[in-house]
Amino acid sequence: MLAGNVANWFEIPAPDLKRATRFYESVLGVTLQQETMGPMQMAIFPHDPKLGGGCLAQGPGYRPSEEGATVYLNLKQDLSAPLERVKPAGGQVLLGKTPLPEGMGFFAQFVDSEGNRVGFYSPE
Numbered sequence: 001m002l003a004g005n006v007a008n009w010f011e012i013p014a015p016d017l018k019r020a021t022r023f024y025e026s027v028l029g030v031t032l033q034q035e036t037m038g039p040m041q042m043a044i045f046p047h048d049p050k051l052g053g054g055c056l057a058q059g060p061g062y063r064p065s066e067e068g069a070t071v072y073l074n075l076k077q078d079l080s081a082p083l084e085r086v087k088p089a090g091g092q093v094l095l096g097k098t099p100l101p102e103g104m105g106f107f108a109q110f111v112d113s114e115g116n117r118v119g120f121y122s123p124e
Helices: 017-028 080-086
Strands: 009-013 033-037 040-044 053-058 071-074 092-099 106-111 117-122
Touching: 017 040, 017 053, 017 080, 080 092, 080 106
Parallel strands: 009 053, 071 117
Antiparallel strands: 033 040, 040 053, 092 106, 106 117
């Protein structure tokens, strides 16, 4: 049986962790926490540990991709401003702010500085 909050943790591959950290800090206006766990270097997104979280991850077996699963970052703000910062930070917007049906909010997708397809979600 799954828990109420299906996702618990995510790791976005980042071959150049410093570049990826600069990208996400610039786009999101946050500071990521640097950590080392075994052979992995990580930059952890601000989060409430009770609700799950995630990081950028550099280490064996981590390869960026525009294919496969997509991680959506919950911004809880209008997506327009962060999307405007994607290209200047070294990424590419794939899909601009798009409404979901029945007032469920909005989503967007972009390619980050490392070549990962990532999404944003917001109720606004």
